[in-house]
Amino acid sequence: MSATEYTTxxxxxxxxxxxxxxxxxxxxxxxxxxxxxxRAALMDLYNExxxxxxxxxxxxxxxxxxxxxxxxxxxxxxPIIFQRESGGRIKLKAHSTKTTVTIAGRGAQDEYILKExxxxxxxxxxxxxxxxxxxxxxxxxxxxxxxxDVLFGISSDIRAIRxxxxxxxxxxxxxMIRGAAGVGKQQAAxxxxxASERREQPFISVNLAAIHDAVAExxxxxxxxxxxxxxxxxxxAGSGTIVLEDIEDASPGLHRLLYTVLQSKSVVPVxxxxxxxxxxxxxxxxxxxxxxxEENSTLSMxxxxxxxxxxxxxxxxxxxxxxxLLFDYFVREQWRKLYADRSHDVKIPGELMSQLLTFHWxxxxxxxxxxxxxxxxxxxxxxxxxxxxxxxxMLKPSNPGHWEDETSVHRKPNxxxxxxxxxxxxxxxFELQATAKALGISRASVYQLIQRFEGVRTAQDLSEExxxxxxxxxxxxxxxxxxxxxxxxxxxxxxLKSLGYDI
Ligand SMILES: Nc1ncnc2c1ncn2[C@@H]1O[C@H](COP(=O)(O)OP(=O)(O)OP(=O)(O)O)[C@@H](O)[C@H]1O
Numbered sequence: 239m240s241a242t243e244y245t246t247x248x249x250x251x252x253x254x255x256x257x258x259x260x261x262x263x264x265x266x267x268x269x270x271x272x273x274x275x276x277r278a279a280l281m282d283l284y285n286e287x288x289x290x291x292x293x294x295x296x297x298x299x300x301x302x303x304x305x306x307x308x309x310x311x312x313x314x315x316x317p318i319i320f321q322r323e324s325g326g327r328i329k330l331k332a333h334s335t336k337t338t339v340t341i342a343g344r345g346a347q348d349e350y351i352l353k354e355x356x357x358x359x360x361x362x363x364x365x366x367x368x369x370x371x372x373x374x375x376x377x378x379x380x381x382x383x384x385x386x387d388v389l390f391g392i393s394s395d396i397r398a399i400r401x402x403x404x405x406x407x408x409x410x411x412x413x414m415i416r417g418a419a420g421v422g423k424q425q426a427a428x429x430x431x432x433a434s435e436r437r438e439q440p441f442i443s444v445n446l447a448a449i450h451d452a453v454a455e456x457x458x459x460x461x462x463x464x465x466x467x468x469x470x471x472x473x474x475a476g477s478g479t480i481v482l483e484d485i486e487d488a489s490p491g492l493h494r495l496l497y498t499v500l501q502s503k504s505v506v507p508v509x510x511x512x513x514x515x516x517x518x519x520x521x522x523x524x525x526x527x528x529x530x531x532e533e534n535s536t537l538s539m540x541x542x543x544x545x546x547x548x549x550x551x552x553x554x555x556x557x558x559x560x561x562x563l564l565f566d567y568f569v570r571e572q573w574r575k576l577y578a579d580r581s582h583d584v585k586i587p588g589e590l591m592s593q594l595l596t597f598h599w600x601x602x603x604x605x606x607x608x609x610x611x612x613x614x615x616x617x618x619x620x621x622x623x624x625x626x627x628x629x630x631x632m633l634k635p636s637n638p639g640h641w642e643d644e645t646s647v648h649r650k651p652n653x654x655x656x657x658x659x660x661x662x663x664x665x666x667x668f669e670l671q672a673t674a675k676a677l678g679i680s681r682a683s684v685y686q687l688i689q690r691f692e693g694v695r696t697a698q699d700l701s702e703e704x705x706x707x708x709x710x711x712x713x714x715x716x717x718x719x720x721x722x723x724x725x726x727x728x729x730x731x732x733x734l735k736s737l738g739y740d741i
Pocket of ligand 1: 388389390391396417418419420421422423424425426483523525603604607728
């Protein structure tokens with residue numbers, strides 16, 4: 239690789255937009271768990287065209303500490319060689335080492351060619367099935383890890399978001415947080431609240447899609463019923479923070495109500511003449527791309543009003559370097575919760591970590607956390623973390639982008655058969671937006687087709703009984719519930735939350 243400046247997409251529009259990226263090795267699994275998240279830059283590969291990896295080189299570091307090599311007795315001192323080839327490719331040569339080298343968990347070979355695009359996404363290197371490293375082009379930054387970070391992670395994206403959170407915490411302004419389902423939007427809102435002067439005040443999160451239009455006004459702004467005052471969510475938030483989740487899923491009526499309230503900075507509880515000033519900080523979350531908002535709609539005006547400060551959280555697969563550390567963090571958290579009496583120094587097997595690093599994570603961090611919980615439950619009597627075969631097959635890498643070329647296709651909804659709809663819904667994890675894209679029809683048409691065909695449903699159509707049964711059978715795992723009930727996980731979570739389940 240020549241000494242080119244690699245440009246990287248950045249998460250926060252108005253922060254620095256390019257970094258120098260170099261080939262970096264990040265430890266994702268190591269017998270000594272404290273080493274997860276350490277990184278080493280292959281500067282000789284970057285500058286001179288070749289570098290090597292062995293038990294004694296290079297030196298990995300985090301938190302500004304002095305570096306140390308892998309130092310694992312099962313890893314050979316003889317080197318694995320990285321050599322620059324034409325076209326930004328890298329040859330990895332394992333001829334002269336006794337260490338078994340695997341790439342992305344596949345069978346061991348003596349030589350591998352890594353394309354530049356592989357290095358962009360991150361190449362998963364397994365050493366003797368004990369140590370797993372991610373080789374990726376990353377900015378030349380130190381790895382800083384603090385277990386007390388509300389937003390945990392070592393990627394430059396999470397780092398930039400943490401900096402942004404610190405800035406936003408000091409400004410008493412509304413914030414808009416965008417990103418796909420499960421990326422950590424609510425976690426980011428909580429991080430801002432915790433870092434702000436409002437931290438001692440309530441933090442209230444409201445799922446707008448779960449509120450029925452008929453009761454929305456009373457639930458949000460309060461009411462006067464049967465001789466007593468019922469406080470709404472805005473009042474309950476007091477001088478704290480209110481997070482209005484997934485704003486695009488609320489009804490247009492609700493958008494209009496919120497817009498009026500935000501203009502007047504006050505609410506009028508239903509059935510009263512009383513005007514109550516709003517003192518809480520407002521944050522919105524959205525899982526939709528800004529192009530998805532219809533121009534001049536109340537929603538777009540509402541968003542414009544509230545989006546003076548935005549935060550975008552990228553999907554987990556764009557920051558694979560966070561996976562090892564986050565998984566270890568969630569395993570420790572779940573282990574403490576479930577087996578407080580047992581040491582939580584269980585080993586993460588190399589194969590498991592390779593699989594986690596290569597999976598496409600459509601449910602993002604939430605799904606990773608669910609997998610960690612499931613693995614901990616399944617490992618009760620084991621020395622190592624154990625993965626249930628069903629879960630293992632679910633984590634097989636697949637091609638999530640298979641519909642992307644079809645976004646320009648436009649067809650009549652009438653030409654979509656029930657079978658095609660069902661098959662596409664399944665391949666898109668029952669998410670309506672993705673299904674609409676894949677079929678080349680609008681989201682509204684997908685919804686109409688669901689209503690039309692028998693046996694095809696959304697989470698809104700499920701009975702409370704069915705939800706309860708599936709919740710118990712699947713031990714509250716919403717990923718499993720999604721496949722069981724054949725509805726989107728986002729919709730399902732919304733229903734669960736509105737029914738008061740702990741998720
Ligand atoms: N960087 C992070 N560090 C620690 N925990 C995280 C991080 N990101 C997400 N999580 C955890 O992952 C789970 C999902 O995060 P969160 O609920 O914030 O996602 P979201 O983007 O708001 O999802 P949705 O759009 O589906 O509501 C939560 O349990 C959260 O605590």
